[in-house]
Amino acid sequence: MAAHLIPRVLQSIAVVFVVVSLVFVGSRLIGDPIEAYSARNATQEAIDAARDRLGLLDPMIVQYGNFLWGVLRLDFGDSIFSEQPAWDEVSSRLWATVQLSLAAFVLILAVGVPIGVLAAIKRGSIPDLLARLLALVGQAMPNFWLGLLLIFVFAVQLGWLPTSGRGGFDNLIMPAITLAGFGAAATMRLTRSGMLEVLSNDYIRTARAKGLANRTVIVRHALRNALLGLVTVLGIMLAQLLAGSIIVEVVFAWPGVGRLIFRSISLRDFPVIQVGVLVIAVWFVAINVLVDLSYNILDPRIRVGSGA
Amino acid sequence: MSAQSVRTDTPGALISRRRGWMSRLPRGWPLLTLYLAIIGVFVVAGIFADWIAPHDPTDQTLVNRLQGPVWQEDGAYEHILGTDGLGRDTFSRLIKGSQTSLLVIATVIPGSLVLGTAVGLLAGWRRGAFDSFAMRLVEVQLAFPALLFALLIAAMLGPSLRNVIVILIVFLWAPYARLVRAEALSLREREFVVAARTLGASDLRVMTRHLLPNVVNSVVILATLNVSTVIIAEASLSFLGAGAGPETISWGKMVSEGRDLLKIRFWLTGFPGITIMIVALVGNLLGDWLRDFLDPQLRNVQ
Numbered sequence: 308m309a310a311h312l313i314p315r316v317l318q319s320i321a322v323v324f325v326v327v328s329l330v331f332v333g334s335r336l337i338g339d340p341i342e343a344y345s346a347r348n349a350t351q352e353a354i355d356a357a358r359d360r361l362g363l364l365d366p367m368i369v370q371y372g373n374f375l376w377g378v379l380r381l382d383f384g385d386s387i388f389s390e391q392p393a394w395d396e397v398s399s400r401l402w403a404t405v406q407l408s409l410a411a412f413v414l415i416l417a418v419g420v421p422i423g424v425l426a427a428i429k430r431g432s433i434p435d436l437l438a439r440l441l442a443l444v445g446q447a448m449p450n451f452w453l454g455l456l457l458i459f460v461f462a463v464q465l466g467w468l469p470t471s472g473r474g475g476f477d478n479l480i481m482p483a484i485t486l487a488g489f490g491a492a493a494t495m496r497l498t499r500s501g502m503l504e505v506l507s508n509d510y511i512r513t514a515r516a517k518g519l520a521n522r523t524v525i526v527r528h529a530l531r532n533a534l535l536g537l538v539t540v541l542g543i544m545l546a547q548l549l550a551g552s553i554i555v556e557v558v559f560a561w562p563g564v565g566r567l568i569f570r571s572i573s574l575r576d577f578p579v580i581q582v583g584v585l586v587i588a589v590w591f592v593a594i595n596v597l598v599d600l601s602y603n604i605l606d607p608r609i610r611v612g613s614g615a
Numbered sequence: 616m617s618a619q620s621v622r623t624d625t626p627g628a629l630i631s632r633r634r635g636w637m638s639r640l641p642r643g644w645p646l647l648t649l650y651l652a653i654i655g656v657f658v659v660a661g662i663f664a665d666w667i668a669p670h671d672p673t674d675q676t677l678v679n680r681l682q683g684p685v686w687q688e689d690g691a692y693e694h695i696l697g698t699d700g701l702g703r704d705t706f707s708r709l710i711k712g713s714q715t716s717l718l719v720i721a722t723v724i725p726g727s728l729v730l731g732t733a734v735g736l737l738a739g740w741r742r743g744a745f746d747s748f749a750m751r752l753v754e755v756q757l758a759f760p761a762l763l764f765a766l767l768i769a770a771m772l773g774p775s776l777r778n779v780i781v782i783l784i785v786f787l788w789a790p791y792a793r794l795v796r797a798e799a800l801s802l803r804e805r806e807f808v809v810a811a812r813t814l815g816a817s818d819l820r821v822m823t824r825h826l827l828p829n830v831v832n833s834v835v836i837l838a839t840l841n842v843s844t845v846i847i848a849e850a851s852l853s854f855l856g857a858g859a860g861p862e863t864i865s866w867g868k869m870v871s872e873g874r875d876l877l878k879i880r881f882w883l884t885g886f887p888g889i890t891i892m893i894v895a896l897v898g899n900l901l902g903d904w905l906r907d908f909l910d911p912q913l914r915n916v917q
Binding site for chain 2: 322325329330333443444446447448449450451452455456458459463547549550551553554557568569572573575580584587588591
């Protein structure tokens, strides 16, 4: 296992390094933050002093070196906008985003998998048809529009839920549904097709032939194998949720990392952008590594070292 | 499997022995006709937007602002789907917006398809260093939070349709490359390819004459399924203000403009939202149909 793990982790660190470097270059290219902030009548001396304070007068390579050294110490400098440490700005909002992503992930599992299984077992029936329709609509619905639709129906018309912000459990419901929508539809579809594929295998016929209860065949023999194929997809989905939360956080004014990054991009607040992207990139590759590992553990046919 | 056991709701390449031209139509043709009709309306609206739109989509008449659609009390046939906060005709803006979506689809899909297929063919046929490099690149790309980077790049270069197109091509070529490479890897061991090689066919000839025709089906299916991805991606970027530029009309931007008026005029976000959904839905349905039609082996699975 370790022999498989080490190159995978090294590769992941390399990916994070590339992402962070790209963001460093990118956030310098979006424009000079001082120009965006300084008053119209600011003197040249004041502007230079501000640039000096932020280290913007150093050669690019020195800035890059300082930046990488800062990454290692989790010191990313201060936010230009709020003048608080950039790391604190991000970490104080991280829990809100993780909470939203996990809630959406639970929804995806709780809705997508059971409906997909049910649709496969009752293939061709009315419930199957409805499930497929739901999956099709869910995959065609842009999440910002799903969010606005929910706000209109449940907040504006019915007045059951608050339109935006974070607070109690009722604040979480609509953002979580919005974030989960696409993933739940995709999971439903993949579970259904995975189950159908597994159910056509010979060992399922054998299990039925030896007189096992239908329930046992479905749960013990079919579902377990169908879920195996889903692990990778679900892992990628969990990783995408954190990054995908940007739109949902903007629509629902959810005070998380996504909305912070969105705001910081328009404010040219590059220390905060860098930390935010770094956090999301680390989350991304960490989940990818975990998915790889779990796949190795779950499926004895794929032995460590063989293939990907 | 006998022809009778094929599910009737899936189209098949099988032509039944019954007589008459009706039997020559592919399975599921009524639905297919519907999909094609919807796509046809979308394409025609996009190409001829300036002729079809009943009003100038940028024409502001403040007297008529915030009119409801025709079936509501304050609606009028003059503006079938009502007007926005600046008195612009929603129906005409939807038509003009389809031009934007059509332009993005018509550039992003061929662009990413050609790039991805070329890389995939070369990687699968030549193997070696290029293959390793290309596949690492694909992995990195598929693992990137694409939207985040699109936002950054849009902030760097300013919102414009051209940037959206370039960004989407850069993010969407990877699935084609992976698919084509996988198929090329299995094709290269097949007898007809080995035979061509033995007869002295050049790399280019093997790739274009022997491998390419055999991957076209999968690539076309993926491209069709990608229509919804592209539409939704462009709409999302435009919604966040990182997509179409200020003078371009886009469905995503219309949703965002209507957002502030959600409480009093739902239809300002409703119409563009529903339009995006219908085009994306039909794209997916058409892709599913094509997969069933071109790749009958998958018929029982999907």
